[in-house]
Amino acid sequence: MDSTLPAVAEELLKEIKKAFQETSHIPDDLLLGLKFIFGPSAVSALDLVDHRSVTQVMSPSGRTAYQVLGSSGKLYTCYSSCHFCTCPAFGFAVLQKSESLLCKHILAVYLSQAMGACQKLSVSEEQLTSILLAEEEDEG
Amino acid sequence: LCRGGLAERLCRLQNRERAAVSFWRHQCIADAKIPSDKSGVLIVKILEMFEECTIQVAMCQQLEQSPASLSSEDAVISAGEPMLKVLFARETAAHLKSRPQDVIHIYPPWQKLLLKNADVPVIMNTYFSQKVLLSEHSETREKTHGLTKMFIRKNIPSLAQAFRLDDVDDELHQESSDNQVACAPEVHNNCDSKQYPIAQSAVNDSLLEMVESQGAVGWREARVQVVIQRVYCLPAREGYRSHVQGNKPLCATPIINSDPPNVRLCLLVQDAYGMFSEVQLQFLSCADDIEEYCRRWEGKFCCLAGMKILQRTTRGRALGLFSLIDSLWPPVVPVKVPGQSQDSEMMTTNLPPPSFCYILTVQSGEIHVEVDEEEQISNLYQPPAVHGLKEILQMDGCNERRSFWAQVLYLRVQTKHSVPINQREICLFVTDSTLQNVVHITPKVVAVSVTASYVLSTEVTEALSVASRLVFFKDALWGNGRIICVERTVLLLQKPLLCSAAGADLSELTGPVRLDELDSTTQANSICAVRGTVVGVNESTAFSWPTCDRCGNGKLELCPQDRGLLYCNQCSAVVISPVLKMQLEVFLSCPSRSESMVKVKVWHEVSFGLFVLINMLLSPQSYEVQSVLGKEVGLLNCYVHSVTSHPNCVGLEEIVLL
Numbered sequence: 001m002d003s004t005l006p007a008v009a010e011e012l013l014k015e016i017k018k019a020f021q022e023t024s025h026i027p028d029d030l031l032l033g034l035k036f037i038f039g040p041s042a043v044s045a046l047d048l049v050d051h052r053s054v055t056q057v058m059s060p061s062g063r064t065a066y067q068v069l070g071s072s073g074k075l076y077t078c079y080s081s082c083h084f085c086t087c088p089a090f091g092f093a094v095l096q097k098s099e100s101l102l103c104k105h106i107l108a109v110y111l112s113q114a115m116g117a118c119q120k121l122s123v124s125e126e127q128l129t130s131i132l133l134a135e136e137e138d139e140g
Numbered sequence: 141l142c143r144g145g146l147a148e149r150l151c152r153l154q155n156r157e158r159a160a161v162s163f164w165r166h167q168c169i170a171d172a173k174i175p176s177d178k179s180g181v182l183i184v185k186i187l188e189m190f191e192e193c194t195i196q197v198a199m200c201q202q203l204e205q206s207p208a209s210l211s212s213e214d215a216v217i218s219a220g221e222p223m224l225k226v227l228f229a230r231e232t233a234a235h236l237k238s239r240p241q242d243v244i245h246i247y248p249p250w251q252k253l254l255l256k257n258a259d260v261p262v263i264m265n266t267y268f269s270q271k272v273l274l275s276e277h278s279e280t281r282e283k284t285h286g287l288t289k290m291f292i293r294k295n296i297p298s299l300a301q302a303f304r305l306d307d308v309d310d311e312l313h314q315e316s317s318d319n320q321v322a323c324a325p326e327v328h329n330n331c332d333s334k335q336y337p338i339a340q341s342a343v344n345d346s347l348l349e350m351v352e353s354q355g356a357v358g359w360r361e362a363r364v365q366v367v368i369q370r371v372y373c374l375p376a377r378e379g380y381r382s383h384v385q386g387n388k389p390l391c392a393t394p395i396i397n398s399d400p401p402n403v404r405l406c407l408l409v410q411d412a413y414g415m416f417s418e419v420q421l422q423f424l425s426c427a428d429d430i431e432e433y434c435r436r437w438e439g440k441f442c443c444l445a446g447m448k449i450l451q452r453t454t455r456g457r458a459l460g461l462f463s464l465i466d467s468l469w470p471p472v473v474p475v476k477v478p479g480q481s482q483d484s485e486m487m488t489t490n491l492p493p494p495s496f497c498y499i500l501t502v503q504s505g506e507i508h509v510e511v512d513e514e515e516q517i518s519n520l521y522q523p524p525a526v527h528g529l530k531e532i533l534q535m536d537g538c539n540e541r542r543s544f545w546a547q548v549l550y551l552r553v554q555t556k557h558s559v560p561i562n563q564r565e566i567c568l569f570v571t572d573s574t575l576q577n578v579v580h581i582t583p584k585v586v587a588v589s590v591t592a593s594y595v596l597s598t599e600v601t602e603a604l605s606v607a608s609r610l611v612f613f614k615d616a617l618w619g620n621g622r623i624i625c626v627e628r629t630v631l632l633l634q635k636p637l638l639c640s641a642a643g644a645d646l647s648e649l650t651g652p653v654r655l656d657e658l659d660s661t662t663q664a665n666s667i668c669a670v671r672g673t674v675v676g677v678n679e680s681t682a683f684s685w686p687t688c689d690r691c692g693n694g695k696l697e698l699c700p701q702d703r704g705l706l707y708c709n710q711c712s713a714v715v716i717s718p719v720l721k722m723q724l725e726v727f728l729s730c731p732s733r734s735e736s737m738v739k740v741k742v743w744h745e746v747s748f749g750l751f752v753l754i755n756m757l758l759s760p761q762s763y764e765v766q767s768v769l770g771k772e773v774g775l776l777n778c779y780v781h782s783v784t785s786h787p788n789c790v791g792l793e794e795i796v797l798l
Contacts, residue, residue: 007255008255032150032154032265035150043141049146049147051142060665080302081302098193098294100194101193101297119785124781125665127664
């Protein structure tokens with residue numbers, strides 16, 4: 001049978017976006033739905049959203065990526081076209097163990113999108129490429 | 141956790157829920173019977189189960205009433221009962237220990253989610269679930285199943301697709317049948333004697349006929365007369381083969397190049413019926429001759445013979461090609477309608493734009509393309525419509541071809557060394573009189589990115605390295621607020637003789653070029669003018685180096701013979717009086733963008749104060765930086781590296797305009 005969770009997760013996030021757009025508020029049942037599907041990542045992701053930790057990085061050609069400031073102060077990169085995050089939890093819980101659908105950073109990206117809470121940052125093509133290639137950057 | 145934030149709220153809700161679940165479970169055990177309140181209870185029978193990311197997914201059938209009230213024989217699955225997909229959290233699943241055929245009571249509050257494109261609703265938040273045991277066989281079943289280990293299939297969801305939170309309109313506009321400019325079936329039955337000419341001099345005028353009669357008798361000799369609308373280069377994808385050219389080569393001696401050809405000369409042609417075709421001709425080693433081919437061939441008639449059909453492409457698969465075709469649609473003169481004799485009425489209005497196009501290529505060893513250079517320009521030819529940049533920036537539309545004539549002020553090449561030079565992205569910063577002479581609204585300078593690097597021929601690059609030049613951008617792509625040079629765009633140093641000016645004011649630039657001043661709308665990858673006061677200095681970036689006074693080479697070496705002298709490899713000579721260049725990163729306070737920290741790498745027009753400072757910083761003695769703070773800097777021309785909001789900082793580098 002085809003997998004179910006991604007469609008369920010997507011629909012839940014869509015409902016959150018709709019509710020937020022209509023009422024600027026997320027009802028309790030949707031929050032609990034997040035908890036049900038995503039487990040402990042839900043609270044952590046919401047915390048990241050509360051702190052406005054998600055930045056959408058865009059380049060002139062239209063490419064995007066997301067950078068999330070983790071609780072440890074480290075900056076993780078999440079891709080926009082597929083589910084990938086540079087954090088260790090993603091490598092372990094999602095890729096290796098398939099225990100979670102997303103890590104808290106990717107979930108935070110979606111929630112920030114749904115609530116319009118993404119910071120926006122424009123960079124040059126070179127800089128976006130170096131972000132995606134996780135190279136050391138010379139300038140802060 | 142943030143006070144009053146969403147995370148705190150969820151924590152509270154979660155704690156409350158957890159307490160409620162454990163209380164409820166206690167109650168169930170204590171009462172040891174099904175709670176009497178039946179409202180809102182879902183009764184489901186599990187048919188199939190599997191696990192996804194610790195969540196148990198159960199394909200269930202919804203039952204009308206509890207089977208405990210029926211005997212086991214009556215509890216038959218009736219086909220009409222609705223199906224549900226019930227999700228159980230890991231902890232609930234462990235508590236339930238359910239198996240297929242089990243009946244579960246799910247008490248509120250549970251949630252139902254309806255998925256798009258799925259018939260089966262999903263039930264979640266199923267914490268308050270209880271397994272119902274059919275009284276008769278309960279004990280035996282528990283015994284047998286308690287011993288055998290249950291293997292639940294694990295489904296691993298794919299990570300390949302990201303979620304889309306917008307409601308995308310799934311209806312793609314699909315054309316049920318291809319619109320054809322020429323209505324096909326009648327063409328074959330055309331008794332016109334011109335269709336399959338016996339004599340070589342007979343010329344056809346329909347591309348579609350030629351394509352559809354491929355392989356028929358006399359097809360090789362059949363020639364089609366078309367008009368060359370555009371000439372451009374495309375990257376050569378296959379390996380190169382040598383061709384015998386049907387036309388006189390542009391240079392007297394045959395082209396023998398040691399460089400492997402990497403571009404191909406192509407024509408976009410149109411026949412008398414308005415149908416387009418892209419014809420791929422010979423390979424070129426570089427795009428330099430394109431200007432001459434354009435000048436000599438565009439607008440002229442040309443005969444094609446014995447072409448090989450490479451492919452038939454459609455709008456959806458060749459967006460770049462069709463954006464160019466769209467810019468030439470509708471035809472400027474009436475085109476023929478197939479199936480009718482030449483004298484009858486011709487149509488030009490209400491013709492739908494083409495939805496398909498044949499791509500033809502030459503076969504080696506034969507004469508294929510004869511361009512009649514002496515003849516006049518065809519009426520069907522549509523020269524590029526030239527607009528002022530201001531007009532283009534204000535146009536609506538997406539992915540449209542636009543031509544313009546602009547002054548190139550600055551050229552920036554992506555500096556990543558791992559990418560070969562000919563594949564690096566280049567950005568040209570251009571302006572024209574329509575942008576310079578207007579105050580506000582539109583920016584003074586526009587960035588044009590060149591994604592197809594061969595479009596920028598070495599001729600143009602060399603011309604730009606000498607001085608700022610006016611360049612004609614033919615068929616650049618405009619869309620999403622950006623101008624990009626892609627495949628089929630041609631950059632020329634001379635404005636073509638034939639182009640419709642469309643009433644734009646294309647006068648020469650009078651006076652010095654002005655850049656937009658740095659302000660709150662400035663974005664990365666742009667150029668601007670900056671002025672401000674020095675408020676800080678990044679001492680570690682102070683750097684000075686000697687450069688050759690002849691060629692400007694910054695990488696001088698020590699002379700092998702005499703270590704006291706400097707040597708320039710490019711000039712192959714000793715540098716007697718090197719020019720000292722200096723570089724320093726300063727922090728400015730700019731009134732035009734007061735909320736940001738502005739960081740500028742200055743190196744060229746170094747003001748005296750900064751010059752002194754750099755010297756100070758480079759000397760072993762330590763001096764006070766304070767002596768330079770407060771100095772005015774400006775108006776500098778800069779390239780904007782980065783704009784960040786967290787911290788609010790703009791990174792700039794001083795540049796010299798061409």
